[in-house]
Structures are given as C-alpha cells and as structure tokens.
Amino acid sequence: MQTRPWIQIAEDLRLRITSGEYAEGERLPSGSTLMGEYGVARQTIQNAVDQLRAEGLVSSIAGRGWFVSKRRPITRLARNRLSADERTAGRGAFLTDAAAADFTPTVTVRVWKEEAGEEVASYLDVPSGTQVLVRDRVMRADGDVVQLAASYLPADLVQGTQVEHVDTGPGGTYARLEEAGFALSHFTEFVSARSPRPAEAESLRIPHGHPVIQVTRVAFAADRPVEVNFISMASDRFQLVYQIDAR
Amino acid sequence: MQTRPWIQIAEDLRLRITSGEYAEGERLPSGSTLMGEYGVARQTIQNAVDQLRAEGLVSSIAGRGWFVSKRRPITRLARNRLSADERTAGRGAFLTDAAAADFTPTVTVRVWKEEAGEEVASYLDVPSGTQVLVRDRVMRADGDVVQLAASYLPADLVQGTQVEHVDTGPGGTYARLEEAGFALSHFTEFVSARSPRPAEAESLRIPHGHPVIQVTRVAFAADRPVEVNFISMASDRFQLVYQIDAR
DNA sequence: GAGTGGTCTAGACCACCCT
DNA sequence: GGGTGGTCTAGACCACTCT
Numbered sequence: 001m002q003t004r005p006w007i008q009i010a011e012d013l014r015l016r017i018t019s020g021e022y023a024e025g026e027r028l029p030s031g032s033t034l035m036g037e038y039g040v041a042r043q044t045i046q047n048a049v050d051q052l053r054a055e056g057l058v059s060s061i062a063g064r065g066w067f068v069s070k071r072r073p074i075t076r077l078a079r080n081r082l083s084a085d086e087r088t089a090g091r092g093a094f095l096t097d098a099a100a101a102d103f104t105p106t107v108t109v110r111v112w113k114e115e116a117g118e119e120v121a122s123y124l125d126v127p128s129g130t131q132v133l134v135r136d137r138v139m140r141a142d143g144d145v146v147q148l149a150a151s152y153l154p155a156d157l158v159q160g161t162q163v164e165h166v167d168t169g170p171g172g173t174y175a176r177l178e179e180a181g182f183a184l185s186h187f188t189e190f191v192s193a194r195s196p197r198p199a200e201a202e203s204l205r206i207p208h209g210h211p212v213i214q215v216t217r218v219a220f221a222a223d224r225p226v227e228v229n230f231i232s233m234a235s236d237r238f239q240l241v242y243q244i245d246a247r
Numbered sequence: 248m249q250t251r252p253w254i255q256i257a258e259d260l261r262l263r264i265t266s267g268e269y270a271e272g273e274r275l276p277s278g279s280t281l282m283g284e285y286g287v288a289r290q291t292i293q294n295a296v297d298q299l300r301a302e303g304l305v306s307s308i309a310g311r312g313w314f315v316s317k318r319r320p321i322t323r324l325a326r327n328r329l330s331a332d333e334r335t336a337g338r339g340a341f342l343t344d345a346a347a348a349d350f351t352p353t354v355t356v357r358v359w360k361e362e363a364g365e366e367v368a369s370y371l372d373v374p375s376g377t378q379v380l381v382r383d384r385v386m387r388a389d390g391d392v393v394q395l396a397a398s399y400l401p402a403d404l405v406q407g408t409q410v411e412h413v414d415t416g417p418g419g420t421y422a423r424l425e426e427a428g429f430a431l432s433h434f435t436e437f438v439s440a441r442s443p444r445p446a447e448a449e450s451l452r453i454p455h456g457h458p459v460i461q462v463t464r465v466a467f468a469a470d471r472p473v474e475v476n477f478i479s480m481a482s483d484r485f486q487l488v489y490q491i492d493a494r
Numbered sequence: 495g496a497g498t499g500g501t502c503t504a505g506a507c508c509a510c511c512c513t
Numbered sequence: 514g515g516g517t518g519g520t521c522t523a524g525a526c527c528a529c530t531c532t
Contacts, residue, residue, distance in 0.1 A: 004501065007445045014444070030517065041503045043290075046519075054442035054456070062518045063510035076437070080491055184493040190323070191489065193440030193458040193482040195301035197261070198254045209301070211440040211458030211482070220493075235440040235458070242438065242489050244327055246431040246467075251520065277498065288522045293500075309499045310529030 006047035009038055013048060017057055017068055028058065028066040054209030056236050075101040078241045079189060094139050094147065103141040109166045110136045113155055120152045123218055123228035131155035133164060135173065145203050146237060151229040157182065173227065174219065182221035190216040193235060204234050211235045253294035256285050260295060264304055264315055275305065275313040301456030303483050322348040325488045326436060341386050341394065350388040356413045357383045360402055367399045370465055370475035378402035380411060382420065392450050393484060398476040404429065420474065421466065429468035437463040440482060451481050458482045 003011075016022055029037065034045045049066055052058040059069045077097055098105035112134050121128040132152045139147040151173065153163065162169050163176045174184060196204065196212045206212065213235045219227040263269055276284065281292045296313055299305040307313045324344055345352035359381050368375040379399045386394040398420065400410065409416050410423045421431060443451065443459045453459065460482045466474040 003445070006501080010445065031519095032516085042505090043520095044502060047501085049518090051442075051445065055444065056441060060518065061511085063512080063516080065517060074439075079489065186493050187491040189489045189491065191438055191460070191487040192321075192485070193460050194303060195298075195456055195458060197302065198250070198257065198298065209442055209456060211442060213438070213440050238439070240438040242326065242436045242491075244434040244436065244489075246433050253520080278500095279497085289499095289524090290501095291521060294520085296499090307499065308530085310497085310531080312498065 005038075005040055006044050006051070009034075009040070009045065009048035010051040013052060014055075014057060017052075022068050024068050025070050026068050027064075028068070030065060050209060053207050056207075056210065059207060072236065074239050075237060076239050076241050078243075080241075080243045098141065101141075104143075106140040106143070108138040108140070111164065111166055112136075116152065120228060123216070124152065124154060124225050126154055133158055135163075144205060147231060147233045148200070148204070149229055149231045151227055153227045157226060177219075177221065177226055182224075182226050184226075185220050185222055187220065188218045190218075191240060196232070200232070204232070206234050206236070213238060213240065215240070252285075252287055253291050253298070256281075256287070256292065256295035257298040259285075260299060261302075261304060264299075269315050271315050272317050273315050274311075275315070277312060297456060300454050303454075303457065306454060319483065321486050322484060323486050323488050325490075327488075327490045345388065348388075351390075353387040353390070355385040355387070358411065358413055359383075363399065367475060370463070371399065371401060371472050373401055380405055382410075391452060394478060394480045395447070395451070396476055396478045398474055400474045404473060424466075424468065424473060429471075429473050431473075432467050432469055434467065435465045437465075438487060439463075443479070447479070451479070453481050453483070460485060460487065462487070 013028070022028060028034075028049075031042060031045050035042055038045070049058060049060070053060060057069055058066050060066045075097065078100075094107060095105055113131055114134055115129045116124065116126060116132045118128050120132060121130060124130075124132070126132075131154075133155050135151040135153075137147075137149045137151075138145055139149065153173075158164055158176070158180070161176050161180055163173050168176055178184060192214045193211045194214055195209070196206055200206075200212070201208065201210070204212070212232050215229075215231040215233075217227075217229045217231065218225050219229075260275070269275060275281075275296075278289060278292050282289055285292070296305060296307070300307060304316055305313050306316045322344065325347075341354060342352055360378055361381055362376045363371065363373060363379045365375050367379060368377060371377075371379070373379075378401075380402050382398040382400075384394075384396045384398075385392055386396065400420075405411055405423070405427070408423050408427050410420050415423055425431060439461045440458045441461055442456070443453055447453075447459070448455065448457070451459070459479050462476075462478040462480075464474075464476045464478065465472050466476075
C-alpha cells in the first residue's frame, strides 16, 4: 500500500477522534506536539489536519488550536414546499425555512437586466443574448450569509410587473408570475456539489475544503421554462429533503 | 483585503482559463515556469493549482503537467424513477440509469447482518442494536467505481426472502419487499455533500479536494420505514434531478 | 536524461489568543 | 511573552513521462 505520511496521520487522528479519545469540542494536541509524536515536519501535520477539516471532523481557531467539531444542527430544507399552498401563504421559500428552523432571516436583493449567457439561455430555452432579468440574492440567517441565489427570467415576461423591483410583494416572484398569467406547473431541480472559490467560501463562512451544495431550479409554466435559479449553500449546514411518491 | 498569494495566483489562473487564454485540454505552464512568473516558491504554486483542481477547472497528470479540465459529460440521475412503473419493469435504479446514460454497469454486492447503530436505528425507527440486514454495494460503470451504497433493513422484515441473498431477482429489493406484503408508499431522500476520505476518493477516482454527493434514501411502506440506503457518488460525474409538482 | 507533478523537511514570519 | 495555527521559502527526493 505505502500511503503517504499525511494520509496515514489523518487516518490515525480520525480513528482517535471517532473512538472517543478526543471528545466533541476538545482540543487536539498542538502542531508542535504532533510533529514530535509522528516525527514529521510541520507541513505534514498541517496537511493531515486540512484533510480532517475538509471532512468536517475538525475545526480550527488560529491562535488557539484544533478542535473536534461539534456536530452542528443541520437545517433540513424540504423542497416539496414549493407547492401552491405554501406559495399562496404569502411567504418565500427562504422565509418559510427560517420559521421552521428558527432563525432570523435577512435577504439582500439586487436586480438588473443583462443578455443571457449560454447556460442560462439553454435552461430557459431561449436564444443566447436574449434580455433577461437577474435577481441576485444574499440570504442571511442571524446575520451570517448562508445562501447565495441568482434567478434569471426572460425580461419580456416580467416587463412592468413587481418582479422587476427589489421587493416583489407577498408570495414573491412566483406569485407575481402566476398573476401575470403564467400558472406554474412544476419545478425541476438539478442538485450537485462543488468546491467553492476562496472568495465564496469566505462569504459563506465555509471551512477551507468544505463543499458547497449547488441547486439549479427551473420553474415551468405549462411546460415553458419561466425562471432558472442558481442556489449555493454550505453543505455542513444544510440538507435537502425530497419526498418521492412510490406509485 | 490583502489576500494570501496562493489565492491571488489561483484567481489569476482561473481568469486566464475562463477568458480562453488556455483552452480546454491545453497544458498550463509548468510549475517552474509559474514560480518564475509569479516570483513565489513551488509550494505556493501548488496550493493555487490544488484550489483550481478542487474546483474542477484543472486536472493533473504526474510527470506530464497541469491541464485545463475537459468538461466531462455529467450523468443526470432522475430520482423520480423510483415510481412503481419503473420498479415493476424489473430493473434496479442503477441499471436503469446505465441504460439511459449508455454505460456498462457492474454491481458487486456483499450481504451480512449486524446490530443497528444509532444513525441507522433512528432512520428505521427501531431501537439501537436491533438486528439489521446490510446490503453493501459497489457500482461500476465500464469498470470504474462510480457509486457506493449501503442499505439497511430490519432483519425480521426480510427473514427468508430473496433480499437476504446477493442476487435479489428481477426488480431488486423493492420488488421483494412488496411481495412480502410491504407495499411501498413513498421515499424520502436527504441530499448533502462532503469531502471524501482519501481511501474513498481513491476508489471513486475523485481528484483530491473534490466533493462527494451523499444521498440518504428512506423507503416507507404505509408510513413505516423499511429501508435506509446511504449512497455516495462523485460530484463531477453526477447530478441528481428531482421533479416537483407545483400544485 | 531531462522535465514534470507531488510530497516532505527545516526554518522563518505573521496574526491571533491567552495569560 | 509565549504558544498557536497558517503560510511562504528553499531545497531535496521520488515516481512518472516523454524523448
């Protein structure tokens, strides 16, 4: 086998953590101590700890030490809440989640128009370069950024509606679309994950190496796509929940 | 702001790639060249490239160089295929996907019994320590490992059925469950992402730093959980697709 | 054999935290 | 001030690839 030292050290430390030798919230031995214990250089220990941090087992505080991560409560986001009932209740999806998970939500919105790039155009089934309305949103929970989202809608569809404004009114964009004659039939969500760019990681307060969940949601009105929404969120804080009928 | 050098270099290289200065599949300048260009040490360049690799923009071949990643075709896994129609068609989910995505599937299965740990017990709504049947599966596409899955079922539920054997027969576990009187009502899928352990990354052939999509699927028969399935797959190869009704 | 990526080492500096 | 994590440097070695 002969794995590299940093991998072996990571595996050993992982074992010591999961076996309970170091309890939740407890401090790991310092870098210098571990250098001595394993007889390796500083950087090698760092690599091992970086791995455990990416896995979510360890978090670090500069100047204090490495700590066994406390299992943070994970917010479960029920995706099937996009149903008409929830929508007409007058609250957007994020605000509904906030109520369920008990945090104070803030949403910062910027709105502008641009020409659709290739990806957006393909999701919306329009030619590249078509004018689209962009709704860029930063969602905070108790002040911390937790989700980034950018919606794209064909500009002619929402011309003169409240969707063009920062505040879309009760029920949000979807409610306004329905009023404009685009009754939503279904949503398609594409779910994946990726490593965030450093700037993104910093704004979402993601530990280095931690993945981001990437959801691309397309809203359809009578089989015509009317909105595509790109959503990013930290994978250590959120879990998506989908209900699938068996029949 | 004053970001660290490796972040700035990563950002610069990302720009040079996305702007098209280096085309898809093209080789980046060598480490030594970049050390000279940016006036930094080898390790700093390495850190920058590691970041781009985690983002999926760059892949590396030891002894050859760093290359701008070719956008691999992503296999979209339609989750709503868990419906009764698909199930009675006689093929498991993975084999259906294989047919759709055009690869040759292989599944290696190991089966055993053990006592349920805390997590499994809570998903199955049984006491910790209850006997469960474990079906551990390695799924390969054209020989490459692409998915790992481990199913847990209450042992008494499947006592004496074909589910206890490696080959569950046409329609798989779900078909056998229905025959045993447990008509499936719905599935709940919890979707998240995480950084793989090094060993896991190697077996799934995941570039270092690349996330794994983690799906936990619970099958219900008349509101009683009868199976929990933990599925891992590489996020650069798969995307999950969910259809959500709007009414 | 020369060039490449990947890793390890030893030493240094910084920002930060806790007396 | 002494300890801590995080980063950068300069130099080394290895496995690999392409002549």
